[in-house]
Amino acid sequence: MKIVRVQYTTTAAFAPINQANIAAIVEELKQLNHPGIKYGCWLLPDGKTFMHFDQLESEEAHQVLMSLNSFNKFAAELLASGQEAEAKLELLTLVASTEDFW
Template identity: 75%
Template sequence: MKIVRVQYTTTPEFAPINQTNIAGIVKELKELNHPGIKYGCWLLPDGKTFMHFDQFENEECHQVLTELESFKKFDAQLWASGLEVEPQLELLSLVASTEEFFG
């Protein structure tokens, strides 16, 4: 299993666009209904800091996400937007959970 947490801060002007782009990723993932991908994103109280928390069954499932057209659009626009704080990526390890994950 691969668990990824990414946090970054956009400009206030770009935050609504980013939310729309993230909604596009979620829509495409729901349509795909891939059993090896769990994807979520939260907006922090400042209204411009985003935290993505994703769980993948394996690296191949992570690549499925990054190859989606909606993800490519999100990624390109995010980097071109003039971020206030660049993405910080952390790989996490599951210790315990009430939720059942992959295999």
């Protein structure tokens, strides 16, 4: 299992575009219905800091996520947007959970 947490801050002007791009990723993932991908994103109270939390059954599942057209559009536009704080990526290790995982 691979658990990834990513946090970054966009500009206030780009935040709504980023939200729309994230919604497109979620929609594509719902259509794909891959059993090994759990994906979520939260907006922090400042309205421009995003925290993504991905739970992936395997590296293959991670590659599926990263190969989505919607994910590539999101990543390219985010990179070009001039973020206020660059992405910080962390790989997490599950200690305990009420949810069953793979």
